Amino acid sequence: MFKACHSLLSMMRAEVFAQTDFDFVHLIPRLRPNSPLRGHTSIVRVYVSGRLEGGVVVDLGLLRKALEEVVAMFRNKVVVPDYAVKSMGEEVEVACGKYFLRLPAETVVVVDGEPTIEMIALIIAKTLSFKIGRCSSIEVELHEGARLGARVEVICDGGSEG
Secondary structure: OOOOOHHHHHHOEEEEEEEEEEEEEEEOOOOOOOOOEEEEEEEEEEEEEEEOEOOEOOOHHHHHHHHHHHHHOOOOEEEEEHHHEEEEOOEEEEEEOOEEEEEEHHHEEEEOOOOOHHHHHHHHHHHHHHHHOOOOEEEEEEEEOOOEEEEEEEEOOOOOOO
């Protein structure tokens, strides 16, 4: 029978993950000027690493709940760059080049700069780092369909390393 001693566990680093999926559309006019409106069915996988405390890095139920809350910000939404927003109210008017969109405000997410897959993954990672707290790092892998994606890492301030 193996009995782990607490001093050994406190020196170990481990990683856990959770994943979900969601659909979204993003407007990326600077990156794709001829076809800036793109829709995706995405899978997002989040890896959280840190020291084992009480035998866990982070409670998996907490991680799953936090991931669903963060992804809900983007699920079935249109993600647009701040520079393309012309007016905001009950409706958001977005214009870039030959494209003009008028959308209900609750269906739009406005981000600073171009809402690339990397930037969306970074927003997810940073928001999760505030929700989860105790960890060393959070990596977010965000897939645009089956063949493309991005992976970003955020080093957590409330980390268990140190």
